[in-house]
Amino acid sequence: MQRVLTAVQMREAEKAAQEQHGMPSGLLMENAGRALAEAARSLAGPGGRFTVLCGPGNNGGDGLVAARFLLEGGARVVVSLVGDTGKLTPEAKRNLQALEGFGESPRAFEVLPEAGPGDVVVDALFGTGLKRAPEGVFADAIGTVARWRRAGAKVVAADVPSGLQSDTAEPFTPCVEADVTVAFGFVKPAHELEPGASLCGDVRRVDIGLGGESTRAVSGAELFRVEEKDARDALPKRRADSHKGTYGHVLVVAGSPGKTGAAAMVALAALRSGAGLVTVATRAEALPWVMAHSPEIMGVALPGEGPLGKGDLEALKAALEGKDALVMGPGIPRGPETGALIGDLLASMEVPAVLDADALNAVAEDLKVLRQAKGPVLLTPHPGEMARLWGRTTKDVQAHRVGVALNMATSLNVTVVLKGSRTLIAEAGGRVYINPTGNAGMATGGTGDVLSGVCGALLAQGIPLPRAARTAVYAHGLAGDLMAQQRGLMGLIATDLLVGLGHVWTRWER
Numbered sequence: 175m176q177r178v179l180t181a182v183q184m185r186e187a188e189k190a191a192q193e194q195h196g197m198p199s200g201l202l203m204e205n206a207g208r209a210l211a212e213a214a215r216s217l218a219g220p221g222g223r224f225t226v227l228c229g230p231g232n233n234g235g236d237g238l239v240a241a242r243f244l245l246e247g248g249a250r251v252v253v254s255l256v257g258d259t260g261k262l263t264p265e266a267k268r269n270l271q272a273l274e275g276f277g278e279s280p281r282a283f284e285v286l287p288e289a290g291p292g293d294v295v296v297d298a299l300f301g302t303g304l305k306r307a308p309e310g311v312f313a314d315a316i317g318t319v320a321r322w323r324r325a326g327a328k329v330v331a332a333d334v335p336s337g338l339q340s341d342t343a344e345p346f347t348p349c350v351e352a353d354v355t356v357a358f359g360f361v362k363p364a365h366e367l368e369p370g371a372s373l374c375g376d377v378r379r380v381d382i383g384l385g386g387e388s389t390r391a392v393s394g395a396e397l398f399r400v401e402e403k404d405a406r407d408a409l410p411k412r413r414a415d416s417h418k419g420t421y422g423h424v425l426v427v428a429g430s431p432g433k434t435g436a437a438a439m440v441a442l443a444a445l446r447s448g449a450g451l452v453t454v455a456t457r458a459e460a461l462p463w464v465m466a467h468s469p470e471i472m473g474v475a476l477p478g479e480g481p482l483g484k485g486d487l488e489a490l491k492a493a494l495e496g497k498d499a500l501v502m503g504p505g506i507p508r509g510p511e512t513g514a515l516i517g518d519l520l521a522s523m524e525v526p527a528v529l530d531a532d533a534l535n536a537v538a539e540d541l542k543v544l545r546q547a548k549g550p551v552l553l554t555p556h557p558g559e560m561a562r563l564w565g566r567t568t569k570d571v572q573a574h575r576v577g578v579a580l581n582m583a584t585s586l587n588v589t590v591v592l593k594g595s596r597t598l599i600a601e602a603g604g605r606v607y608i609n610p611t612g613n614a615g616m617a618t619g620g621t622g623d624v625l626s627g628v629c630g631a632l633l634a635q636g637i638p639l640p641r642a643a644r645t646a647v648y649a650h651g652l653a654g655d656l657m658a659q660q661r662g663l664m665g666l667i668a669t670d671l672l673v674g675l676g677h678v679w680t681r682w683e684r
């Protein structure tokens with residue numbers, strides 16, 4: 175599992191590497207600079223010139239080391255120290271002297287030659303130590319980097335594009351936009367969360383000697399990136415002597431007149447994700463429309479009519495008999511009692527429950543009902559639904575995605591999937607996973623219904639909740655990525671994901 179570290183955690187890891195493993199501090203910078211030089215070299219055209227812009231801290235030091243390696247390799251290199259060179263850190267100062275030993279003295283930023291096609295600009299102004307918006311000569315330098323990039327030069331960022339806040343993935347203005355970002359030791363939130371991730375370009379994580387050992391020393395929230403191998407390895411092997419009962423029975427409580435498609439998409443996604451059996455429970459008038467979508471879908475009519483309320487509890491408990499997972503919410507007829515009904519239902523069941531869409535809006539009125547749950551609970555809000563659960567605006571949610579998801583998960587002892595670009599999976603135990611798959615083509619009605627069906631199917635097959643959520647989110651996004659190649663971002667629709675999921679499972683079953 176790929177860890178994602180904050181700036182403080184990076185410094186703790188660096189300290190641990192030096193104190194516990196005798197890693198000389200200069201060696202970390204040496205390794206970082208060498209990797210930076212290699213990345214820069216990979217982007218240069220024949221005879222291209224390297225312009226290395228160094229800031230006053232260790233990020234600048236990385237740049238000075240990279241410049242030396244590039245010079246050693248016979249490249250044309252110009253270096254500029256931007257800002258108050260008196261403030262150079264000891265490491266950076268040492269590398270400045272080493273560079274001058276190579277006969278290359280840094281030039282004033284203002285007299286640097288223009289960069290263009292075939293050239294490479296190395297952005298080593300700021301890394302994880304950026305504290306405020308770049309101003310003055312730093313802002314000018316960032317503006318010049320943007321101009322050179324528009325003129326055709328490639329930009330390689332050391333550790334983090336300068337101007338981008340490493341921990342929050344929020345850019346100041348101005349901020350470098352890079353073609354490649356070399357992440358030293360560990361990826362940071364800026365590499366994995368939007369809008370930072372898009373400003374980084376291709377993120378290349380490199381080891382610089384901080385080894386896994388030293389991360390034991392780091393404290394704070396545990397942030398990780400979901401890797402394909404981890405997602406895939408959670409899937410149960412299909413034994414020859416298995417039968418449909420082996421793979422669980424999902425109960426889908428979804429749909430209402432005019433929203434029967436939502437229930438069908440949940441059910442079909444569950445079937446397409448390996449569930450042995452799927453039953454949809456919905457009002458009698460909606461049921462035939464749901465079942466008509468596919469002969470594999472079984473149905474139970476919920477007596478009565480109108481919004482789901484306490485009067486539906488007994489029928490739902492009966493429908494839950496013999497089931498291995500519940501998915502509730504997409505398209506349900508919601509009313510004032512629906513939240514309380516969900517609480518009572520959760521209190522009466524042990525199997526895992528996925529709450530999505532209008533089930534989330536129902537419990538948003540009184541989150542305490544979730545505390546009655548006896549079994550594991552997974553919430554799958556999009557930012558708007560999270561805003562209602564949290565009682566703040568969607569903008570607030572998007573500005574604090576990791577914190578909001580983590581707080582909701584730990585305070586309610588549930589797993590939270592906060593959808594959106596780079597969906598987050600937050601666990602009650604304090605770990606947050608960032609999902610790298612998925613694309614803007616999935617911003618279309620029903621994709622959330624499909625995700626909740628995939629979650630329900632994996633849970634019904636006995637995969638423990640946090641892992642099932644990570645695998646479902648990763649597979650759902652990968653299905654979208656594979657299908658966007660055929661349908662286009664514009665043309666992709668939710669039911670395409672049902673086809674895409676087949677491509678994912680065949681890829682993972684190999």
Ligand SMILES: NC(=O)C1=CN([C@@H]2O[C@H](COP(=O)(O)OP(=O)(O)OC[C@H]3O[C@@H](n4cnc5c(N)ncnc54)[C@H](O)[C@@H]3O)[C@@H](O)[C@H]2O)[C@H](O)CC1
Pocket residue numbers: 184185187188202203206229230231232233234235236263299300301302303304305306307308309312332333334358359382384
């Ligand atoms: N931690 C590690 O394992 C390694 C880190 N390396 C590199 O070091 C940087 C972090 O270096 P640091 O000295 O902490 O800060 P920066 O170089 O990122 O920032 C420069 C310096 O500038 C000051 N500053 C911050 N904001 C502004 C601003 N807006 N205007 C002017 N000055 C500002 C502040 O004082 C900073 O200290 C990390 O990213 C890696 O690239 C090692 O080289 C490898 C191991």
Ligand SMILES: [K+]
Pocket residue numbers: 233297298299300301331332333334335336
């Ligand atoms: K940088």
